[in-house]
Amino acid sequence: MSQLSIVYVWDADYPWDVRTEKVCLALTAAGHRVTIVARNRKWQPEREQLAEGRVHRMPAWKLAGPALDGALGFPAFFSPRWSRLIWNAVRESGADLIIVRDLPLCPTAIKAARKFGIPVALDMAENYPALMRDRKLGSRNATIDFFARNPRLTERVERYCVDRVDWTFTVVEESSVRLVAEGANPQKMSVVSNTPPRARAANSAQKSVAPGSCTVAYLGLLEVARGIGELIDALGILRAEHGGAFRAIVIGGGRDADLFTARARAAGLLDTTIAFLGLLPHDDALAALSAADIGVIPHHATELWNSTIPNKLFDYMAAGLPVISSDTIPCARIIRETQCGVIFHSGDARSMADAIARASAPSELSRMSAAGRSAVRERYNWEHDTATLLRSIQTFAARK
Incomplete structure (x- = not known):
C-alpha cells in the first residue's frame, strides 16, 4: 500500500x-x-x-x-x-x-x-x-x-x-x-x-492460587450498569461462606464511584474485603492485574453490553486471569469458545459468587489461565x- x-x-x-x-x-x-x-x-x-x-x-x-x-x-x-x-x-x-x-x-x-x-x-x-x-x-x-x-x-x-x-x-x-x-x-x-499485543500473553505468568487465598480484580469504569453493586454483594456472600478467603481490588473511577464505596462500607467490606484503588495509569493498572488471581466482568446484559466488548476481557486473558463474566452475548461467546472462564447470570450476585468460587479451585484456575493466554497468543x-x-x-x- x-x-x-x-x-x-x-x-x-x-x-x-x-x-x-x-x-x-x-x-x-x-x-x-x-x-x-x-x-x-x-x-x-x-x-x-x-x-x-x-x-x-x-x-x-x-x-x-x-x-x-x-x-x-x-x-x-x-x-x-x-x-x-x-x-x-x-x-x-x-x-x-x-x-x-x-x-x-x-x-x-x-x-x-x-x-x-x-x-x-x-x-x-x-x-x-x-x-x-x-x-x-x-x-x-x-x-x-x-x-x-x-x-x-x-x-x-x-x-x-x-x-x-x-x-x-x-x-x-x-x-x-x-x-x-x-x-x-x-x-x-x-x-x-x-x-492486546501477543507479547503480553507470552510474557505473563501461568496463574496458580494458594488454597484459602484468592484475589478478584475489576478493571474499568464504575457505573451502575457495569454491575459493581452486584460484585460487592457477591463478595459479601463469599465472605459469609468462606471467611477471608476472597478479596477484591477495584481499579478505575467513574460517576458512581461514591455510591459503590458507600455500599461496600455499609456492608462492612470496605478495605478489609474490597479495596478501591481508583484511577491508575494504564501500565500501573495492568501491573495491578498481574497480582490478582481472577478477573471479573459483572456488566448488566443490556443492549449496550450485548453489542460491544470490554477491553478488560482481553486484558484479563493476556494476564492469565480466569474470566468471570455475566452472560452478555459477546463475552459469553468468547469465553465459551476459548474455555477461559465461567459465565454467571447477569445481575445475580449469588450466581456470580458461585462462579468465582468455582474458578478459584486450583485445577480450574490453572486450566482457564492457560486457555486465556493461549487464545491471546493465537487469535485475540x-x-x-x-x-x-x-x-x-x-x-x-x-x-x-
Whole structure:
C-alpha cells in the first residue's frame, strides 16, 4: 500500500486513549503519516509530534477562561469550532482520508471529507444509543444530557453516519450484526477489536492460587450498569461462606464511584474485603492485574453490553486471569469458545459468587489461565487486528 496521510479525529484531550494510540501507532508503523485531531481542555501546545502521529489540538481560547473555553469545545457535530479544527487539520496535512472515532463528531468528519473529496471511516468503539440509555440508569443526568446524550437523537445520528461513511470499524462481531440488521452494508465494515499485543500473553505468568487465598480484580469504569453493586454483594456472600478467603481490588473511577464505596462500607467490606484503588495509569493498572488471581466482568446484559466488548476481557486473558463474566452475548461467546472462564447470570450476585468460587479451585484456575493466554497468543491479539485494519484501509481508500 502506498503511503497515505491520515487524519484521526478523537473527541477528547490527547494523550491519552488506548485505542487511539494503538490504531495510530499501527498506521504509523505501516508507513502512513498520521495527524491526531484532539480537544485541548488542558491548554497544551497546538502541535506536538508523538510516536503515533502529530497531534493537532484545538486552539485554546484563553481569554474566555478554562470553564467557558471547555464548554465551547464540547464535541458536538454542529460545533463550528470543531468543523474549523478538522478542516484545518485536513488542509494542513494534505489528508488522503479521515478516520473519526465514535459518533459525536462523525457528521462533522463526513462534511469535511465531502468538502475535500476524500473518504471517511467511522471507528465505532461503542453502541452509542445504547450507551446513552445505560447512562440514565443512575438517574444523575444533567440538563445538557437531554440534548447532547439523548438516545433518540443519537439513533438518528448513527443511522445518518453509517449510511454515509465509506467504512465502519466495529470492535466485535455482534456490533456488526446489529448494524447490518438496521440496514448497513456488510461490504463496508470490518471488526478491529481492542486486543492486546501477543507479547503480553507470552510474557505473563501461568496463574496458580494458594488454597484459602484468592484475589478478584475489576478493571474499568464504575457505573451502575457495569454491575459493581452486584460484585460487592457477591463478595459479601463469599465472605459469609468462606471467611477471608476472597478479596477484591477495584481499579478505575467513574460517576458512581461514591455510591459503590458507600455500599461496600455499609456492608462492612470496605478495605478489609474490597479495596478501591481508583484511577491508575494504564501500565500501573495492568501491573495491578498481574497480582490478582481472577478477573471479573459483572456488566448488566443490556443492549449496550450485548453489542460491544470490554477491553478488560482481553486484558484479563493476556494476564492469565480466569474470566468471570455475566452472560452478555459477546463475552459469553468468547469465553465459551476459548474455555477461559465461567459465565454467571447477569445481575445475580449469588450466581456470580458461585462462579468465582468455582474458578478459584486450583485445577480450574490453572486450566482457564492457560486457555486465556493461549487464545491471546493465537487469535485475540493486536497483530491480528492490525492486519484487518490495514487491509480495510487499503480497500476503502482505493475506492476513491
